[in-house]
Every structure is written in C-alpha cells, then in structure tokens.
Amino acid sequence: MTKARSRASRRINTWASKADLVNKHPKIAIALTVLIYAVPAFLFTYLVETGFSELLNQILPQALTDLINNNKALIIVLCCLIFLFERIWPIIDKTYIQPNITITxxxxxxxxxxxxxxxxxxxxxxxxxxxxxxxxxxxxxxxxxxxxxxxxxxxxxxxxxxxxxxxxxxxxxxxxxxxxxxxxxxxxxxxxxxxxxxxxxxxxxxxxxxxxxxxxxxxxxxxxxxxxxxxxxxxxxxxxxxxxxxxxxxxxxxxxxxxxxxxxxxxxxxxxxxxxxxxxxxxxxxxxxxxxxxxxxxxxxxxxxxxxxxxx
Incomplete structure (x- = not known):
C-alpha cells in the first residue's frame, strides 16, 4: 500500500505540475491526491467489505450511507473508470501531451x-x-x-x-x-x-x-x-x-x-x-x-x- 500511495502521489504531482499547482498551490495538489485516489478507494472498500461498511454505518450519517447504498452500481463503475484512467494516463501523457524536449x-x-x-x-x-x-x-x-x-x-x-x-x-x-x-x-x-x-x-x-x-x-x-x-x-x-x-x-x-x-x-x-x-x-x-x-x-x-x- 505504501508503494502504491507513493506512486499515486508522484503521478498526481506530475499532473498537477502541468498547471504549476505543486509549486504555487501545494495544498490544492494534496487535495487533488485525496480526491482522485482516497475517495474512490474508500467508496469501493465500503461497498465490497461488509465488516468495513458495518463499522462506518455506525459513524457516518444515515443520509450519506443511504446515498451510497442506493447508487452502488454507479459508484462501482465510476471507481473502475478512475482506476483505469490512472493506469492509462501515463501512456496518454507521454504520447500526446508531454512535449518531447529532452537533451542529455x-x-x-x-x-x-x-x-x-x-x-x-x-x-x-x-x-x-x-x-x-x-x-x-x-x-x-x-x-x-x-x-x-x-x-x-x-x-x-x-x-x-x-x-x-x-x-x-x-x-x-x-x-x-x-x-x-x-x-x-x-x-x-x-x-x-x-x-x-x-x-x-x-x-x-x-x-x-x-x-x-x-x-x-x-x-x-x-x-x-x-x-x-x-x-x-x-x-x-x-x-x-x-x-x-x-x-x-x-x-x-x-x-x-x-x-x-x-x-x-x-x-x-x-x-x-x-x-x-x-x-x-x-x-x-x-x-x-x-x-x-x-x-x-x-x-x-x-x-x-x-x-x-x-x-x-
């Protein structure tokens, strides 16, 4: 998990640097990291792990848990798309976005x-x-x-x-x-x-x-x-x-x-x-x-x- 989080942080830093967020707005970069990785991971775990969901049901407001449970299919699809995007983005970035300006x-x-x-x-x-x-x-x-x-x-x-x-x-x-x-x-x-x-x-x-x-x-x-x-x-x-x-x-x-x-x-x-x-x-x-x-x-x-x- 530590390696995965580290890899995720490096990638979000790479994306954020496109808009110079890391240097000028580090808090925004951190917020983006949480938004893109932590929230989908949290929702996906909630839906597939019964013990985790039972624990959170005692903590989270009922309105929030009802919202999640009533949209299980949509949330799972969105989580899968986000994880897929995280995998293919480096390829897209390297091929179509990054200016190929390298010199030793x-x-x-x-x-x-x-x-x-x-x-x-x-x-x-x-x-x-x-x-x-x-x-x-x-x-x-x-x-x-x-x-x-x-x-x-x-x-x-x-x-x-x-x-x-x-x-x-x-x-x-x-x-x-x-x-x-x-x-x-x-x-x-x-x-x-x-x-x-x-x-x-x-x-x-x-x-x-x-x-x-x-x-x-x-x-x-x-x-x-x-x-x-x-x-x-x-x-x-x-x-x-x-x-x-x-x-x-x-x-x-x-x-x-x-x-x-x-x-x-x-x-x-x-x-x-x-x-x-x-x-x-x-x-x-x-x-x-x-x-x-x-x-x-x-x-x-x-x-x-x-x-x-x-x-x-």
Whole structure:
C-alpha cells in the first residue's frame, strides 16, 4: 500500500505540475491526491467489505450511507473508470501531451559549443577586419566599414556547419547532410549553404520543386515536414511527401521553415537528412522545434543584415 500511495502521489504531482499547482498551490495538489485516489478507494472498500461498511454505518450519517447504498452500481463503475484512467494516463501523457524536449548534459554542452562557435566566428572576423581597416586608415568611411565586416552569407554558412557539427557530435554511426535553401515566391531558388563542406548538393533545388517533395510541402504549408523513412514514403502511390533524387536513397529527412519576423516571411528552408530510418519521428516534433529555433533565429538575423547590406 505504501508503494502504491507513493506512486499515486508522484503521478498526481506530475499532473498537477502541468498547471504549476505543486509549486504555487501545494495544498490544492494534496487535495487533488485525496480526491482522485482516497475517495474512490474508500467508496469501493465500503461497498465490497461488509465488516468495513458495518463499522462506518455506525459513524457516518444515515443520509450519506443511504446515498451510497442506493447508487452502488454507479459508484462501482465510476471507481473502475478512475482506476483505469490512472493506469492509462501515463501512456496518454507521454504520447500526446508531454512535449518531447529532452537533451542529455553532454548534448547540452555540444549545443552550447555549437552556438558559441557561431559567435566566435563573427567576433574573429570583426576583429581581423577592424585591424586591417585601422592599419589602412579606412575607419572613417562608416559605410565601407559596415560593408566590409558584415558578411551574412559567410555567417549563414557557419551556422549551417554548426548544426551539422552538433548533430554529428551527439550521435554515433549516423551521417547527416544539412542544406539551407533560399525561397522566393514560394519557390526554392538556390542552396545558400550546406554541410559537410565537401559534400555539396548533387542537384539544384528547383529539381525538388515538385508537389511530392518534402521541400515543396514545407514551403507550401510553412511547417516542419518529417519523413521518417524516405524510401517507404517515396513508394507511396498517393499523398507522398518525398521525391526520390537517386535510386537506393535511404534514411529520414526533416524540413524546417525559417521565419523572418520583420518581413513576416519564410525566406529559407533548412533540410536535414540522416542516413538512418526513423531518426526523425513525429513524436519528437517539439524537440526539433526547440532545438532548431536556436539556429534559425541566428539565420534570420543574418538574413536581415544581408538585406541591409544589399540596400546599402
């Protein structure tokens, strides 16, 4: 009984924490525990244990015992439903409710290092360009300084390389391809960046401008597209979301639209392919959103700088 109560308390604490009840209103959490577990257990025991019911009949008001005895069937059904719900709730919670955002301590360090490497690359470039312009006595021309130190295309390439390096660091025996495609008028225009650097895309992005490709579906719907098994998806006769670029293609792919707040548009799509089937799965969608948002915001900043530089 002690283990059962402990398990019940942990579960009700988990449920209550969804509404932050445990931290802000511990008394409410305790009351919920009593309501959900103690009351049904009490009623069920009263109805099935004769000795227990005879004892309580001498203590409880007759109106209450009459109410219980007159609704035995209903109470038993409700108790069974509550106990059944207690069993299946963790499955429902894990599958449909809990955001699947998990990362190990080591993975967190790799993520931090990846983000820091992006900042370091920009800082090093700013520093070296400043020194060069200072030595050449060209710091007075602010427009030239801005144009010289601002290299968004180079920085975007660095961000994409950091995504690839992060994925390679947190996995074993899985290879990744990371591509960033520019989008204009709802069409893929060009590959802006890719990683690894020695493996450029074999085909131009307009080759994927077909209704059945993951890229086109991502552009059309402005939402993440996940294909857990590209070979299986490409073999579908209808509703497919992957266009096979070469025979024998295997693995999983994720396409992530990058939103730019100032222009209220999606100027890029990030495409990540893993050579392992089911590496990307729908139930981890929240995790992918959380993870890639760290990089997409930086790409969006560089996109704004790119527009400023072109207009300068």
């Amino acid at each position: 301590d080591e993975g967190g360090l790799f993520l931090l290092e990846s983000l820091n490497s992006i900042v370091r690359a920009k800082a090093d470039r700013f520093g070296s360009e400043y020194e060069r312009l200072r030595k050449e006595d060209r710091l007075d021309d602010k427009s030239e300084v801005f144009s010289t130190i601002t290299k968004p295309d180079q920085q975007i390439f660095c961000i994409v390389a950091s995504i690839w390096a992060f994925l390679e660091a947190i996995t074993e025996e899985i290879e990744f391809e990371v591509r960033l495609v520019e989008v204009s008028n709802s069409k893929p225009i060009d590959w802006v960046a890719f990683a690894p650097a020695d493996d450029p895309p074999a085909k131009k992005p307009d080759f994927l401008d077909v209704p059945t490709s993951a890229l086109s579906n991502c552009i059309k719907k402005n939402k993440i597209i996940i294909v857990s098994d590209v070979a299986k998806e490409a073999s579908k006769r209808t509703g497919q979301q992957y266009y096979m670029t070469h025979e024998g293609d295997q693995g999983a792919i994720l396409c992530y639209p990058i939103y730019n707040k100032p222009s209220k548009s999606f100027p890029y799509v990030l495409c990540i392919k893993a050579n392992k089937v089911n590496y990307f799965v729908e139930k981890r969608l929240d995790y992918y959103k959380w993870l890639l948002e760290h990089f997409s915001e930086r790409i969006s900043v560089e996109h704004n700088l790119r527009l400023l530089k072109e207009g300068a």
